[in-house]
Amino acid sequence: GGGRCNFTNRLLTRQNATERFLSRNPRFALSALSRYTPADFIARLDAAGIAWHEKHLGQLFCDGKATQIIDLLLRDLRAAGGVLSLETEIERVERAGDGFLVTTSQGPIRAASVIVATGGKSIPKMGASSLGYEIAQKFGLDIVETRPALVPLTFAEQDLARTAPLSGLARPVDLRLGKTHFAEDLLFTHRGLSGPAILQISSYWREGDTLKIDLAPGNDIAAALSEQRDAAGRQALHNALARHLP
Structure with a gap:
């Protein structure tokens, strides 16, 4: 935030x-x-x-x-x-009698219950790993296949060349993927698209899916341009659009 x-x-x-x-x-x-x-x-x-x-x-x-x-x-x-123990690596978790034995880099810990709350494995440089999934599998729990979520969308080079000049620009948009839609901000970046709307839709998007982005939600751009032409005569399209979009 x-x-x-x-x-x-x-x-x-x-x-x-x-x-x-x-x-x-x-x-x-x-x-x-x-x-x-x-x-x-x-x-x-x-x-x-x-x-x-x-x-x-x-x-x-x-x-x-x-x-x-x-x-x-x-x-x-x-x-x-x-008690908060920092810089402590969890090496393994195993059953021990009626409880559990957690082997750590700071020594063993015995406990009646163990809660695995490791989050995902998305940012390894912050310490994230697949440890939570490995512990769950060891104890016979089914694992849902992991996939990226709440992430930016990155473009291939040929597409990036068209949007890179917009890097840093943010717009309120209406973003749709099938029946799922988010009305939040979109941010153009040097790698593709980000911002709250994109981060939200990324949890639903799959490779090959089509996203529909309304860059002027609630506005009929065609009607607005027609009114401008009637009021001000002929003008360059980019100048006319500048009233509605950066």
Whole structure:
């Protein structure tokens, strides 16, 4: 969130949670989202005196730095008796009697229960790996084939040459893939397309799929150009379009 921490979304409700949780089992997160709602987390921040503001589409951000959220959660962790061990590699997890034995680079840890919450494997330079999937497979859990999600779309060289001059330009768009669509910002980059709309649709896109991008949502450009011609006479197309698009 640009260092401000996009910490929740006010528009998330129990009614729309299954639509917003992309999964083969969309009801998986329903109980957690029902028992601890966005309003609960907002109240937690208010009690801690952390100021926040709302952007479009219900997105909530800190007024200050994201480290405020980190500090709050670390305080909660310590208050609950939790211990945070950094720079500690998990080497293996195995059953040991009624519990588990976790072998780490800092020595063994015995526990009655183990929660594997390693996230995905998308950013190795931040420490992400496939460890979580390997542990799950070891204990006989089925693994859904992994694929890129919430990522930019990159272009081949021949296509990139057409869009590279637009690098850095952002536009509110309506982006569609079949029945799925997002009305958010699109960002042209030196490698292709990014921005919230693209990151969202990337979770649904497959190689060969066609995306439809409306760069002027809610506007009939053809009608607007016709009106401009009637009012101002002939003019260069790029000058006429400049009123509507960068």
